[in-house]
Amino acid sequence: MDDKGEAVVCATGMRKRFDGVEVLHGVDLQLWPAEVHALVGENGAGKSTIINLLSGRLRPDGGQIEFRGAPVEFRNPLAARRAGISVIAQELEVVPTLSIVENVFLGVEPTRHFLIRWAEARRRVVEVLDELGVHATPDRIVGTMSIADQQLVEIAKAIVGQFRVLIMDEPTSALNLAETERLFKIVRRLRAAGVAILYVSHRLWEVFDLADRVTVLRDGRKRLTSEIVLTDVDSVIHAMLGDKSSLIVGADVPRREAPSIGQATAPALELEAVDSGEVLRDISLNVRPGEVIGLAGVLGSGRTELLEAVYGLRTIDKGTMKLSGVPTKLTEPKEAIRHRAFLLPEDRKLEGIFAHLDVHENVILGFDPANDEAGQPAVAGVDEQAAASRRRRGLAPIQAQAERRAFDAMRKMLSIRCSGPYDRITTLSGGNQQKALFARAALSHPRVLFLSEPTRGVDVGAKEEIYSAIDAFARRGIAVVVSSSELGELLRLAGRIYVLRAGRIVAQVAAETTGEGDILKLMAG
Amino acid sequence: MRFKELEVAGGAPEDKRVSRPIGLAAWLSVHTKIRRDRSGVWILNVVILIFLAFAAPNFFRVGNIEAVLNDTAILGIGAAGMTVLIIAGAFDLSVTAIMGLAPIVALLVAGNTGGVLIVLVSVMSGAALGIVNGLVVTRGRVAPFVATLGTLFVFGSVGAIISKGNALTVTNGLLLQLGSGAVLEVIPYSFLIMLGVCGLCYVLLRRLQIGRWVRAAGSNLRAAHVNGIDLHTVYLGMFVVSGALTGLAGIILTGYLASADATQAPNYNLNAIAAVVVGGTSLAGGEGTLLGTVLASWLFAVVNNGLVLLGVNSYWQYLATGVILILALSLGLLGAGGTLWRRAGAPTLFSAIGQEDEASGNAANAATAPADE
């Protein structure tokens, strides 16, 4: 507490509603100078919303925010920044084509007679970079720097701009150990200089290393605020997860049993000692037909990269990948689909949904009425035929009836709620959009299905329906790989869970015998 | 119940702030099926036709209408191909050159044979040039805008070279008929061809698999890639379509002018894009309207013709074209609860990646609605 005894930021009763659904139910939060205050919670708990409210990106539907004792209403992020609240978001706000000094002084360039005083700017930047321990000349183009360094450029920008509050959102998700240490040193120095820091993170070991106080959110409410020294990891985990160990309302779902598939069946997917790029090392896993496995790991642990690598979006540099026992090299998603794999990406807006197409077209996209239910094994050799006929199929007329039948069947099976097949897909709720993508996946008759954050942005009711659909897929003999940051979901769906950390698989656990806390500990290390 | 709440149309909260619609464009969108942002071309057409009814009634003479329809067709056929390409998220700046080169090739190769063959060769030449465009884009990995800028120069040069800078005369009767003949003295063959072409394009976009891929690629290129759409086929194919249609438009123009000249369609590329844009198709891709393109081609033809009839200096037509372009795009936005005035936007180029909307918004107004975290 500073000598005026006043919190820098005092937010009371914050509420926020999206599309009529309240996601924050009156949260209080205080940030004091010279303090690192950690904010933790699972996905959907409300952390991002709070960040957006404090930084002016969103306006609260209820409650009040006071800054340095006076109530404020930030009309936009710029106003918040000018007031002294800086945010280091997960998506960095730097211009990659400009140099460090240009970025740091963007908008606040020192000038004399309309010309920028580069010499002075450079000097200042060198000072700050030195303090931050970044080894780069001020003229280095930011886009050529590592994410860790780019982040520090953003921090440099904040420092030069003078700030009192720094909000950091999952800052270490893309950093390695050394870079994280470096960042922590800087955070500590900032704290000593009197800055109030709000540190949002999934990584509990970091929280306990760095923070002075911690607030835990769950389901849009504050569950715990405490000095770090007065609490421990288990209490925090308990506050995060609550008494129920899964997010499904009212569910006391029995854990998935170990698969009863004969050992003789070849795995649908098998990875052996796979390296990819600079992220993945020595990945080995397998999935059998009809089995559901889970991938757990914090942001940046390599889950996304792993799915990209098996789908042809990333090169596999070492090791082998086998689909149905056949070694395969994929160079693009098209080939993966031909080999009967299908990926539901984690960002459906970016990589899944075609906003200009209607629901039915989004679902029907890859559907080929000529393929029967069983589908053919796609082995090299049949490839040529497949390619030629595909081209022909491009010119093939749309078989409206067959498509309509398939769409209706999917709609029924997955309970997709829309007023008609010709609705614009953007009018569907998140859950229904996701179900539409599941339908698309189903219609491609996959043998391996990759799901990345399958219930992200999906309401609770639809979640359960999606889980049932996944169970149904598995029962039909499809091998399913679920990558998720919701542990309850993994435990509900998967029989075996692989835990990733820093690009490696550190553990393989059986869902039956493991709890969320255990997995969290493995993820956290 | 929760489901009902969630079923209600989503979209950014600010959509809900647009309350009572005012303005002609809004009225149209409410009382017809015309989308507000595509209503500009309809409004302008109606307004201009009414105006001409009073100011230059001889517009409606049969012979005049025939000429206007012919002009419409020559622009419209090429613009239809351009529409398809723009929906796919690409561009073709080389059409100006193809309009000259394809007919020249056709005349040189098949000039002494039947008219049908000449037309076919022109179309095929256009298609071949489209293949070149497509290859530069897909295999050469060059962005469509720049690639077709380059081929514009190259094709234009080739056209001038093989014709030695001269115009080739047309003597083939069928060709001349194609360019100037009409059914019942009023509906030119060219117009009928245009209608046929639009029909084919519609079938392509809506009734064939590839049409879906085209629209998907234009809507979200990345997603199209991730979901296994064969982008090479899509873009190669659409450039071929655009090239072929331009070859067709070119040979019709040649028939009309009774000569083939490498520069017989100056600024055709920009005119075609203008027609597509005025018609209501978005430069960002993913969706578009062939009907709008036809209406816009008609509009431009009408305006040019009208100016002549009114005895106005024909130079005013250039001004008119520009004004129409601006009006057509702004009319749809007027009175829409301030969408027009509220956010002064950043300049955007065009975008094959769909970043246009993001770039032209104001970060402060972007309502992020994360449903998680």
Place this chain on the structure above:
Amino acid sequence: MIRRMLAADSAAAVMALIGVFVIFSSINSRFLSSLNINGIVVSASISAITGLGMTLIIAMRALDLSVGSIMGLSAIVVAELLSAGEPLLLVIPIGLLVGVGLGLFNGLLIVLLRLPSFVATLATLSMILGMELLITHGETVTIHNGVLNRMVTGSIGYHMPAAAAVAAVVFGTVGLIFYRTPFGRHVVAIGGDIRAAIGAGINVTRVTIGAFVLVGVCAALSGLMAGAELQNADSTIGAGAELTAIAVVVVGGTSLTGGRGNLFGTICASVLLAAIKAGLNVVNVSSLYEDLVFGSILIVALMVDGLRRGTRRKGMLVV
């Protein structure tokens, strides 16, 4: 700043330029004659000036399709005023003001009506062309002013063509603005990442309008220089110049996706284009081949650039 100018981006233009010089001069040494070089320099200077302005616009991730028309109109205005007997000292600034006004118009269209720059400048291209034709009635206006002509084709000292001096001044000025003023950096920032630019408090409206005014002035200057060289002005001045300008900027190494601008490369590419034209002339190849050569260079340069930048992007046709 020097370092920036010699960035690898413009390597293609520089190499092509060297190649062209070598090839043509070895076929016919008349290529290196002072008459020929002088012609190249004058022609390059005129197109480079517009190219420099266009480089800024493209760095901002926008386009100005009306530059050709602005060139024409300013040349015509200057010619008409000189014919009416106005003094040169007054006429030149007025010609440039034409560029300012038209640039302002473009900018306002874009920010007020939220039209994409492609569409807005497509419209003004047409409108300004109409104005040109209305003023000249389709005829050519002769310029009788010898001073003006010498300001473009004459020489300063013994060797420096006046046109090159003008281009050098423009290069210096635009370079200064681009690299050393906040405005210039904001232009690039907007093209690089508009979210970050807005987040940094940049007034996108003002910067946009300013950029279009700048390119308008450049185009006006190019136009009146072109008129001065030809000793007449009509609507053919600047016809098609916009696409040439874009091609020159792109070959010079500036990417259409914005965020970067290579002024030196633009100059090189302008010289390249002029050299190709002159070279073909010297070796007695029909001028019809100019566009073929330049277009091919454009395509090849971009394929190489794409390869250089995009080898890790597999199969994506991303811009």
